[in-house]
Amino acid sequence: MEIELLYIAGCPSWVEAGLRVSEALRETGHDESEVHYRLIRTEEDAGAVSFAGSPTITLDGNDLFPGSGRSNDLACRIYSTPAGLAGMPTVEQIREALSAHGD
Numbered sequence: 001m002e003i004e005l006l007y008i009a010g011c012p013s014w015v016e017a018g019l020r021v022s023e024a025l026r027e028t029g030h031d032e033s034e035v036h037y038r039l040i041r042t043e044e045d046a047g048a049v050s051f052a053g054s055p056t057i058t059l060d061g062n063d064l065f066p067g068s069g070r071s072n073d074l075a076c077r078i079y080s081t082p083a084g085l086a087g088m089p090t091v092e093q094i095r096e097a098l099s100a101h102g103d
Contacts, residue, residue, distance in 0.1 A: 004036045004049075004058045008074045011054035013087030021057055024094035043072040053077025055088060064097045065089060 003021060007014035014037075021035050040046050040054065050056065050063045053075050057064040065079065079089045089097075 001030060001033045002036070002058075002060050003033055004038055004061075006038050006040050006049055006051050006054065006056040006058065008040050008054040008076075011076055011087075013076065014055040017055040017057065017088035020088060020091045021094055023091050024098055027091070027095050028098050030098070040074065043074065046072045046074065057089075057094065059098070059101055064094070064101070 003025065005014060005018050005021060007017075018035050018037065025031065025033050025035070038049070040049070040051055045051075050058050050061060050070060052063055052065075052069060052071050053073070054077055056077060063070075076087060078085050078087065079093075081090050081093065083090075
């Protein structure tokens, strides 16, 4: 299981998003999996991966929350959460997405 967090410089949400991913991995029994971080510096960088704004969380190269569509824009991403729009998904949402994808 390869988990990667794609982010842009200046994104206020990527650090907390990474902590939430790590927590969700522990809660789903994937303690051995670590989060890899990739700074997206250019539109070309964004076009080379499954980037949909910062932060984008990928599992084995695919967006864990695919509804937003890919983007080459170096912009922040908005997630729909139970509390409203936010800059990152909740731990529960990440856990559910991980569980839905299985190993």
